[in-house]
Amino acid sequence: MQTAPADPALRESATFPRSVIHEIQRAAATGIYDIRGWGAKRKVPHFDDLLFLGASMSRYPLEGYRERCGTDITLGTRHATKPLRLDIPVTIAGMSFGALSAQAKEALGRGASAAGTSTTTGDGGMTAEERGQSSKLVYQYLPSRYGMNPVDLRKADAIEVVLGQGAKPGGGGMLLGQKISDRVAQMRTLPRGIDQRSACRHPDWTGPDDLAIKILELREITGWEKPVYVKVGATRTYYDVKLAVKAGADVVVVDGMQGGTAATQDVFIEHVGIPTLAAIPQAVQALQEMDLHRKVQLIVSGGIRSGADVAKAMALGADAVAIGTAALIALGDNDPRYEKEYRALGSAAGFYDDFQDGRDPAGISTQDPDLARRLDPEAAGRRLANYLHVLTMEAQTIARACGKSHLTHLEPDDLVALTMEAAAMARVPLAGTDWIPGRAGREL
Amino acid sequence: MTVTPEQAFAPRDLGPVGDAPTAAPHVIDVREAGLRETNRILRESDGTGRYLLTAPRGAHALAVGLTEPDEVVIDGPTGYYTAGMNDGAHVTVNGNVGVGVAENMMSGTVRVTGSASQSAGATAHGGLLVIEGDAGARCGISMKGVDIVVGGSIGHMSCFMGQAGRLVVLGDAGDALGDSLYEVHIYVRGRVESLGADCVEKEMRPEHHTELRELLDRAAVTGVSTGEFRRYGSARTLYTFDVDNASAY
Numbered sequence: 001m002q003t004a005p006a007d008p009a010l011r012e013s014a015t016f017p018r019s020v021i022h023e024i025q026r027a028a029a030t031g032i033y034d035i036r037g038w039g040a041k042r043k044v045p046h047f048d049d050l051l052f053l054g055a056s057m058s059r060y061p062l063e064g065y066r067e068r069c070g071t072d073i074t075l076g077t078r079h080a081t082k083p084l085r086l087d088i089p090v091t092i093a094g095m096s097f098g099a100l101s102a103q104a105k106e107a108l109g110r111g112a113s114a115a116g117t118s119t120t121t122g123d124g125g126m127t128a129e130e131r132g133q134s135s136k137l138v139y140q141y142l143p144s145r146y147g148m149n150p151v152d153l154r155k156a157d158a159i160e161v162v163l164g165q166g167a168k169p170g171g172g173g174m175l176l177g178q179k180i181s182d183r184v185a186q187m188r189t190l191p192r193g194i195d196q197r198s199a200c201r202h203p204d205w206t207g208p209d210d211l212a213i214k215i216l217e218l219r220e221i222t223g224w225e226k227p228v229y230v231k232v233g234a235t236r237t238y239y240d241v242k243l244a245v246k247a248g249a250d251v252v253v254v255d256g257m258q259g260g261t262a263a264t265q266d267v268f269i270e271h272v273g274i275p276t277l278a279a280i281p282q283a284v285q286a287l288q289e290m291d292l293h294r295k296v297q298l299i300v301s302g303g304i305r306s307g308a309d310v311a312k313a314m315a316l317g318a319d320a321v322a323i324g325t326a327a328l329i330a331l332g333d334n335d336p337r338y339e340k341e342y343r344a345l346g347s348a349a350g351f352y353d354d355f356q357d358g359r360d361p362a363g364i365s366t367q368d369p370d371l372a373r374r375l376d377p378e379a380a381g382r383r384l385a386n387y388l389h390v391l392t393m394e395a396q397t398i399a400r401a402c403g404k405s406h407l408t409h410l411e412p413d414d415l416v417a418l419t420m421e422a423a424a425m426a427r428v429p430l431a432g433t434d435w436i437p438g439r440a441g442r443e444l
Numbered sequence: 445m446t447v448t449p450e451q452a453f454a455p456r457d458l459g460p461v462g463d464a465p466t467a468a469p470h471v472i473d474v475r476e477a478g479l480r481e482t483n484r485i486l487r488e489s490d491g492t493g494r495y496l497l498t499a500p501r502g503a504h505a506l507a508v509g510l511t512e513p514d515e516v517v518i519d520g521p522t523g524y525y526t527a528g529m530n531d532g533a534h535v536t537v538n539g540n541v542g543v544g545v546a547e548n549m550m551s552g553t554v555r556v557t558g559s560a561s562q563s564a565g566a567t568a569h570g571g572l573l574v575i576e577g578d579a580g581a582r583c584g585i586s587m588k589g590v591d592i593v594v595g596g597s598i599g600h601m602s603c604f605m606g607q608a609g610r611l612v613v614l615g616d617a618g619d620a621l622g623d624s625l626y627e628v629h630i631y632v633r634g635r636v637e638s639l640g641a642d643c644v645e646k647e648m649r650p651e652h653h654t655e656l657r658e659l660l661d662r663a664a665v666t667g668v669s670t671g672e673f674r675r676y677g678s679a680r681t682l683y684t685f686d687v688d689n690a691s692a693y
Contacts (some may be wrong), residue, residue, distance in 0.1 A: 030687070031687035032685070032687045144586070145548055145566075145567035145586065145588070148548055148567065149529070149531070149548070149550055149569065150509050150511065150529040150531050150548075150550065151511075151531070153509075153529070154509075174685075177683075177684055188607075189569065189588040189589060189607045189608050190607055190626060191626070191627060191683070194626075194683040194684060195683065195684050195685050197605070197624070199586065199605065203563055203566045203567060203582065203585040203586045203604075203605075204525070204543060204544035204547050204562075204563035204566040204567070204582075204585070205524075205543065205544070205563075210524070210543070213504045213505065213523070213524045213525065214524075214525070216504060216505045217504070217505040217508050217524070217525040217528050220479065220480065220483045220505045220508050220509065221508050221509030221528070221529055222509070223484070223487070224480070
């Protein structure tokens with residue numbers, strides 16, 4: 001963490017601020033790139049750059065706390081005989097046991113279940129705690145296939161084929177040896193204490209045509225009951241979504257560059273991928289051109305923090321959102337009550353991102369049994385459920401103000417942009433104008 | 445049908461199956477039944493079944509996700525992911541198979557009388573995969589405990605990131621064998637084009653001859669001496685990242 005210089009005459013370089021100087025010095029001393037968790041820290045165009053047009057004369061608002069605003073969604077209506085019905089359009093993104101403690105995974109399940117939504121396994125297989133506490137659980141089918149087995153596959157409520165992650169599209173994972181406990185090693189079929197490298201691509205297929213056959217195999221194994229999601233990191237989103245849909249996905253998950261990770265190179269997190277805001281219109285366009293928007297559902301993740309973000313993502317065309325980093329914060333990640341311990345680790349509450357070290361004072365991103373015991377799964381689950389309820393109520397408040405009786409009724413016409421960049425990326429007009437960069441003007 | 449049910453389930457073909465089910469063979473014409481119905485019948489079997497699948501015509505995802513110790517003979521070539529995620533069944537393919545045969549197998553046996561395309565036995569956790577012919581590139585990629593015996597040769601990048609299990613090759617191995625290997629034991633009888641990063645030749649000690657003999661017997665490979673094989677494994681220098689090893693990647 002940086003502090004202000006004592007001498008006000010000192011002038012920091014815009015090109016070489018202290019964080020950059022520190023990284024150069026660190027790289028020179030160690031010879032290895034910085035690995036960390038969390039997501040992108042640089043500021044990129046985001047939902048904050050959009051505003052809603054609440055109803056006045058030309059639109060009619062709904063009465064808060066009086067008129068209903070629906071929040072339920074159904075995922076997997078295209079092919080699955082048992083689609084996933086959720087009470088709220090906010091889901092928990094995939095985070096692995098291994099990266100997270102068993103207590104944290106259990107807490108995610110408890111919180112999600114209390115709020116009527118799903119949680120997702122991650123790159124480490126399914127734990128009994130997680131399945132036991134998750135009323136709806138999405139089982140990730142990842143390149144590494146750690147802990148993958150047909151028994152757990154059939155226990156899942158949906159399957160998510162992961163091709164990429166917003167924090168590191170095209171990259172694999174790195175779980176450092178200090179987090180490979182006996183249990184993690186057993187689940188991942190690895191010797192204890194070694195660095196575990198997760199593959200960046202699936203070992204038994206090489207492209208979209210193969211993906212279609214892989215999805216067929218998963219459906220055959222599970223009797224065509226469960227929705228099959230395909231998750232991509234946001235990059236060439238328009239093409240990736242089209243190919244995922246063509247391969248047979250029931251649901252497409254697009255994870256923007258603000259999405260979190262357990263551990264990868266800092267340079268990867270900050271410099272690969274596109275912002276969530278820019279990815280949604282591309283995904284929606286792809287679905288609309290295939291006449292499958294709302295028929296193949298779209299889940300968007302990467303930097304979702306508030307009900308406003310939820311509402312904006314849905315207004316741009318998403319059917320639901322997924323949260324990862326925000327969910328960890330709700331559990332107790334970076335809690336100020338551990339300030340002294342964060343300081344001892346060379347960080348501070350609100351800044352801690354060394355998830356790979358396994359020394360998380362909050363007991364969340366760790367396999368140390370003493371640290372992990374600090375997290376009470378019931379209390380943490382309640383905090384997450386509270387947070388999910390707040391996100392939902394906030395989104396409902398905005399939707400009612402826009403005259404919508406269901407969150408899925410929000411639309412791009414409800415939005416304007418504060419900046420030209422956001423207007424161009426989100427494909428909504430600059431506030432106070434009818435101008436969408438890249439498009440001809442329209443009649444008001 | 446190129447074989448009769450009696451021929452398909454003749455004792456000499458049982459190989460490592462062990463105590464074979466005794467039920468009368470059930471013949472399914474895959475062309476007539478369709479993929480979903482064929483797999484449904486197999487999936488709902490109680491473990492005492494004997495099934496002869498005819499006219500597979502290169503079908504993908506055939507006999508996948510089986511969980512009972514049924515005996516299944518597929519009479520003809522198949523496509524991708526044949527017997528994928530098998531957990532206990534004994535599957536024989538009379539012919540060639542496509543990409544990813546027995547991918548993520550947990551237990552049981554899969555025998556291919558012909559050759560296999562790439563990624564045979566990918567990420568498989570257990571059981572025995574026998575390919576009497578050749579296997580393509582990336583055979584045993586990320587294998588996690590399965591035993592694979594290949595009668596012919598294997599392609600490049602085989603056993604890449606292999607974590608656990610045994611890979612036996614009676615023919616030759618392509619480039620970069622065992623790259624980034626963890627704990628798999630690799631035995632090759634023929635020539636190895638090149639070894640991948642962190643893969644080294646290791647001494648054949650008595651316990652390795654014993655292990656190899658047992659694998660060859662389970663695969664019903666006869667007339668071969670374990671002394672004809674060389675053993676390869678991980679040097680374990682890449683188990684913990686060190687900047688001095690960066691050139692290996």
